Amino acid sequence: MPMMGPAFMDYVMNGVIAGPKGNEHPQAAASPHGVFRCRGEDRWVSIACYDDEEWQSLLKAMPDAGRLATADFATTGQRLARIDEVHRVIEEWTLAREASEVVAILQDHGVAAAPVTTTADLATDPHFRARATFIETTHPLGFQETIYGAYVKMSRSEPAVRPGPALGQDNEYVFKELLGLPEERYADLIARQVIF
Numbered sequence: 001m002p003m004m005g006p007a008f009m010d011y012v013m014n015g016v017i018a019g020p021k022g023n024e025h026p027q028a029a030a031s032p033h034g035v036f037r038c039r040g041e042d043r044w045v046s047i048a049c050y051d052d053e054e055w056q057s058l059l060k061a062m063p064d065a066g067r068l069a070t071a072d073f074a075t076t077g078q079r080l081a082r083i084d085e086v087h088r089v090i091e092e093w094t095l096a097r098e099a100s101e102v103v104a105i106l107q108d109h110g111v112a113a114a115p116v117t118t119t120a121d122l123a124t125d126p127h128f129r130a131r132a133t134f135i136e137t138t139h140p141l142g143f144q145e146t147i148y149g150a151y152v153k154m155s156r157s158e159p160a161v162r163p164g165p166a167l168g169q170d171n172e173y174v175f176k177e178l179l180g181l182p183e184e185r186y187a188d189l190i191a192r193q194v195i196f
């Protein structure tokens with residue numbers, strides 16, 4: 001849904017009905033711009049070049065992709081006109097490497113690149129571990145689980161993060177204290193399994 005805004009506004013304001021875009025920039029503002037397969041099972045990397053300087057940096061990082069280092073691909077417009085070919089050559093290069101290797105090479109050359117991560121990648125990522133993006137906690141039913149930590153990090157206070165409640169965990173507080181149900185009525189609702 002967060003990606004729908006531009007297409008929605010283009011329809012509302014301009015009457016343009018969006019079609020499929022595939023693996024490219026939605027407004028044709030960059031080339032290359034997409035995700036590319038790497039060595040390994042379902043491993044990918046995202047790469048984006050928004051200007052000709054970034055494109056030249058990509059070419060330096062991929063010396064074996066010389067067929068793209070011609071005048072035919074010098075400008076973003078030219079690359080957009082032949083985007084399938086651009087992406088095919090880049091993917092030939094990325095397929096021969098691990099995603100982490102591709103990212104390291106491209107970032108060392110100043111090219112925007114990042115791995116497409118799995119949940120397992122995120123849970124073991126040293127940066128996310130250091131930032132407590134995921135935390136270990138004990139569920140009210142007694143088992144250990146990994147949950148998201150606090151999204152907002154503050155320098156002087158530590159937010160309380162806890163797992164979701166067990167079914168009926170706060171019933172007494174809600175029904176007896178907040179709603180003021182008498183003990184007999186509360187017990188009757190439990191006995192008839194209206195509440196648990």
